Amino acid sequence: MxxxxxxxxxxxxxxxxxxxxxxxxxxxxxxxxxxxxxxxxxxxxxxxRIVIGTVNTVILLPGSFVVASTVHPAERDRGPAPRRSHRERDACSSTRKRNSAGWPCFLLRGSGNRHLKGCAMA
Known part of the structure; x- marks a missing residue:
């Protein structure tokens, strides 16, 4: 260790x-x-073009925050999977399969964690 x-x-x-x-x-x-x-x-x-740059930043920063705040606890295996709003969940593609904790399998493939149980790609 x-x-x-x-x-x-x-x-x-x-x-x-x-x-x-x-x-x-x-x-x-x-x-x-x-x-x-x-x-x-x-x-x-x-x-x-300041407006375009501002809109780009406003779009990118919350998306990065959502990914970091939901993936990090799952990798650390701390408690249940974080609850996400419908909009965030749908942004992760509701057409793909999810594991038993509710995590989209395509986010978890190859990450070496224990959350892959039940992940079968659609």
Whole structure:
């Protein structure tokens, strides 16, 4: 068990280091190019559509929250499956089979958890 915990911790730190490198390079590149080509960035800024960006953000953030708040407890096996509204449940495709806890099987395939009992794809 100790070895598994060490490997899990190493994997998490490796993932975090990779993310820092990736986003560090991206932010550095953005800053460098913005300094070299300020006119191009100013021109692009004039073409930005704030309403479209705002609507996109308003749509994406709640969806990410719903996925994170429902999948995480199921992976940790903490109590019963969280109750979800009809709209959230239908967004996960009501045409597919669900396991005994009510989780859509296509969300659980390949995740290595114990919630796959009764999952047979339609």
């Amino acid at each position: 100790d070895q598994q915990a060490e490997v899990a911790a190493f994997g998490m730190w490796n993932f975090l280091a990779t993310e820092v490198r990736l986003f560090g390079i991206m932010l550095f590149s953005y800053t460098a190019y913005r300094g070299v080509y300020p006119e191009g960035f100013a021109e692009a800024g004039r073409h930005t």
